Amino acid sequence: MISSKELLISKGVKPTLQRMKIYKYLHGKKTHPTADEIYKVLVKEMPTMSKTTVYNTLNMLAKKGLISVVTITGTEVRFDGEMYSHHHFLCEKCGKVIDIVLECPVCREKEIFGHKIKETHGYFKGICGACRSGND
Amino acid sequence: MISSKELLISKGVKPTLQRMKIYKYLHGKKTHPTADEIYKVLVKEMPTMSKTTVYNTLNMLAKKGLISVVTITGTEVRFDGEMYSHHHFLCEKCGKVIDIVLECPVCREKEIFGHKIKETHGYFKGICGACRSGND
DNA sequence: ATGACTGCAAAATATTTGCATATTC
């Protein structure tokens, strides 16, 4: 079991305190927070944390392949600390983004119609189970 | 062959001049413009066209199922006038959003893990054929 | 001391809202 710190180092990322806090906050979390949500939580325990650093770090971690970007809502970018292949479901009622783990042949493609594929994202939109049964 | 006007009426949308212009601009177009791009084009031939109306109309048409929302970039919402099922490819180099028509078993699902699915979106990101071969 | 990182403030971008005017049935 490799530590978060070693993981960052192995990808060539200098493990500063801010970066560790941000990465650890995302990793293993089932929610898919925005940069602003992450900032608001972390600034409480680290008052000097700035939003710029949160954005810088998230974009850098995404580029390094350590976290992934979820653009399901369109008006804001959400982040996911889990890198195994999975889809996302957005509930139109409660706004939650839920992980959907399934086999998807289309996601295995690395090239299509001459275009080189680096990332694949599958998004579903609808009403989640909890909202359907009235258990928010 | 049903006209755009009749199509809007059949979905309960009053076919005002502004709405017709916006719908016609999107429908049959292969690009996936933002609200701002649509506004900039249409305001030239119709100087009173306002951005508010463009946003209102696009959101309303999307809700009525006449156009679809493409959230592949995350920082802005794009719109697609074609409603047949297809995926999208975003080129990281030139920024183009390209339609990808393929068979996808996952897209046929109407419910998953108890969640009611209303929409499915498949997004690919990478380098498009033109950028790979240097023909921008 | 050099280069990398952080953080504040301001700018840029995208979208929504309040409200007054105009249009339609």
Add this chain to the structure above:
DNA sequence: GAATATGCAAATATTTTGCAGTCAT
């Protein structure tokens, strides 16, 4: 003339940028 639609301006939300200060090697 009531309801609906439009349009301007202002507000809000999200993300990026410029730059000065800090930290680590």
